[in-house]
Amino acid sequence: MRVFERLFAEDLKGELCALLQDFEPDVIGVSIRLVFGDELDPQAAFGTRHTDLRPRVREIVEIIRQVSKAVIVLGGPGFNYYAVDWLRYLDLDYGIRGEGEESFPLFLRRFEQGGDLGTIPGCVVRKDGHFSSTPPRPVEALDGTPLPAYELFGMERYAARGITPAVFAKRGCAFDCTYCPYSKIEGKRYRLKSPERIMAEIRHIQRQSPNQRVMFCENNFNVPKSHAEAICRALIAEGMGIRWGTGDLRPVGVTPEFCQLMSDSGCFYANLAIESASAGMLKRMKRGYTVGQVRESLEALSRSGIPFGASLMFGAPGETPETIAESLRVLGEYAIPNGVWVTIGIYLWTDLQDIVGELRGQGAIGDQDLFSGQVYLSPALSRSYLEDLLIELKAKPGYQVQVNKPAGLFGWEGTPATKGKEGTHVCA
């Protein structure tokens, strides 16, 4: 098996063709991470970060087709939401939704030995112009999955770019936040990796990578809290000298004792995923915690010495200038060493987000094509208010703002906004 990493390609066509001609694979898996992503779109107002990445995937697939007869199979987090849309867009026959550890090897076995590819969990197949799919099946025992084949990736290249190796300590999410699809994708029941397995994974990373840091990449690192504590204790006991971070700490149970444990076990960074500090919005977004718990967490982290940041998400249904002011007031009371990341506008990725069903129910979006990118922004946030807000946020030390795709929003850039019923604005 060989891996081609698009991120490091300087001459995409030349390098990819050379690899394919040398290796001559029978099957090529293409992992799609993002549909709309991280790069600055120079056309967009106010430093929005939306860029349509689909043409880049198409470019890769077209290069493959020019030099290889291999069967192409799509997968990855950017594929899961859209499946058939991607196969149509790229004119391909196979993709696998969901977790790949069991399904992809099964696909390869059946491909080689014969058998029905269509019944493989998560498989989406086009046959005679018709698509059929089998529901994904989550991997039950994560400890039983092989350690990631980092030796195929050249980990030093990632380290040189400052990209930290990632560890998933569990899958699953018990919560129902209205804008997030995780609990539906991963299931509500937690499937935990044992601390022993996690330590083995970290040792494996240490052997392969010059990077002596890892990021825990699952949602809500501190849920279940006992699991997070067990990981911290195991890290202390192992004494590996590894430093770890998490991009998603839930503001519940972040006590001084818990912070101490995080700190003692080598935590170099934690993002407190607050999203809102308005009581009304926390309820509306079904975040499942209170402003009091947000404050307790900020208090404990502030005293812990852990370099932490916080994130906010503005613009969900019910958001008003007042609810935003409430959130900013709370955060303004604390020193947040690594700053605050503010996202404005809620991406509508998939029907698995409750907010999408809610908006469809209100007639605010119909059978709209989510694959082309849709963003929701509460209609109570007027254009002039948003312009002032952006100026206010950018003037705050340590605040970073991401505006999700305002193209067409309230006439920014000259395109009229799509106005839904009941005063909801949905921007395409």
Ligand code: B12
């Ligand atoms: C960790 C993470 C991050 C971390 C990355 C840290 C790091 N060191 O890697 C950080 C915080 C930096 C990040 C940033 C962003 N992220 Co992010 N991130 C994730 C997250 C939680 C996990 C991705 C990951 O590492 N997975 C590890 C691998 C092993 O698991 P996996 O990807 O799920 O792969 C499995 C399957 O997909 C499948 N599979 C994967 N590839 C293939 C290939 C084939 C052929 C097959 C058959 C199967 C298969 O098998 C794998 C094992 O089961 C996902 C959400 C999620 N739970 O998937 C979002 C996610 C990928 N991120 C997302 C976004 C939007 C972003 C940002 C653009 C956020 C922003 N700023 O707006 C940036 C972009 C960064 C960039 N340039 O790429 C979105 C993408 C949505 C989309 N459809 O485009 C996701 C899906 C979250 C969401 N909103 O739903 N992210």
